[in-house]
Amino acid sequence: MKAFKTIELKNDFQVSSDAFGVIANSGIMCENLGEKLVFKFDVVDLKYLETQMQNEVVNALVSELKKIKSYSITNGKIVYASFNKPKKVANKSQNAKKRLAYESYKKEFGSFENELKEVNNIICGDSLEVLKTMPENCVDIVLTSPPYNFGIRYNSTDDASMWQEYFSKLFAIFKECVRVLKSGGRLIINVQPMFSDYIPTHHFISKFLVDEGMIWKGEILWEKNNYNCKYCTWGSWQSPASPYLKYSWEFIEVFCKNSLKKEGEKANIDITADEFKEFVYAKWSFAPERNMKKYAHDAMFPEKLVQRCLKLFSYKGDVVLDPFNGVGTTTKVAAEMGRKFVGIDIDERYCETARKRLRESGNLFS
DSSP states (O other): OOOOEEEEEEOOSOOOHHHHHHHHHTTOEEEEOSSEEEEEESEEOHHHHHTTTTSHHHHHHHHHHTTOOOOEEETTEEEOSSTTSOOOOTTHHHHHHHHTGGGGTOOOOOOOOOOOSSOSEEEESOHHHHHHTSOSSOEEEEEEOOOOSSOOOOSSSOSOOOHHHHHHHHHHHHHHHHHHEEEEEEEEEEEOOBGGGTBOHHHHHHHHHHHTTOEEEEEEEEEOOOGGGGGSOOBSTTSSSSBOOOOSEEEEEEEESSOSOOOOOGGGOOOOHHHHHHHTSSEEEOOOOSOHHHHTOSOOOOHHHHHHHHHHHOOTTOEEEETTOTTTHHHHHHHHTTOEEEEEESOHHHHHHHHHHHHHTTSSOO
8 A cells, every 4th residue: 555645735825727737747646625735645756846836836835845854766756655665675585595594504403302300490509500410402491681791799709800701601601501492492681782891792692692503583672761871971072082882771682592483382372462562673661670779689680571571482381591590580570470490590699589589479489
């Protein structure tokens, strides 16, 4: 169905059929409704109209057309309504096959599944060592936010080390996450790059996981509506010498193992039609966690982030793993949403807080 823009003019003119003829020849449909003139258009020959501006109706119409700033030019004519529609690509599917798309990078992992016997569990220990004790292909979804290496205060770990050391340990843990993930499973990582160090953490993580054979499904921008960051330092003020870019959002990187499709029972889907339409728009806007002081943890993501990820990328009954579980937001929400869970963290106080949150919400550990 063709789209049109519309201009309405108050009918203060002595309108002649000649004026309507000129306007129609430029590609504009005109309608005289008595008190007003209505013009509908998409592609307009504006150069032609500009040669006919001795007519007062044409003159007024051209003036209004020139106020429209959103347009493109095709074959010398102005395209107003459809200039920003997605352009059709010839042989799109055939070209994708030629490129092999993600098939160029993905690896084939085993499709067998193992049962994880100890589920609905908070485990205190080093994530790398704990993950090594778990069988292959035993969890459906890994949802986590690793330490960012910012220097955030954690009870048991140092969050500021050489980047090579940081990535070496982080990638070893993610490698184990890939191993324990089932075929078709999802690995979802919330991360903010270290902008002040100019280290694109999200790109490094994505490159590592693609090299490991995972399929990059997409990237979600989480707009935190944290407007305070707009009033911090800007680097070289009012100078191109070294301006510092500020960010009020974080990234959520989504990967799949073996296949973009995850099999599951229709009865275990818990996302509504309205939620689906909202969540697949890959810019999520909601506030960061407000209760970090209450739980004595300086780097928590909000429950809404977990809820959206689990509804969009998992089924009820799936096993959810968070190898950096902290005070247990992932595990609490997973339990409330009818998922099984395993949370791992090195700090016993955080683990106890995670257990307490489960008890308070009426989910296990009672």
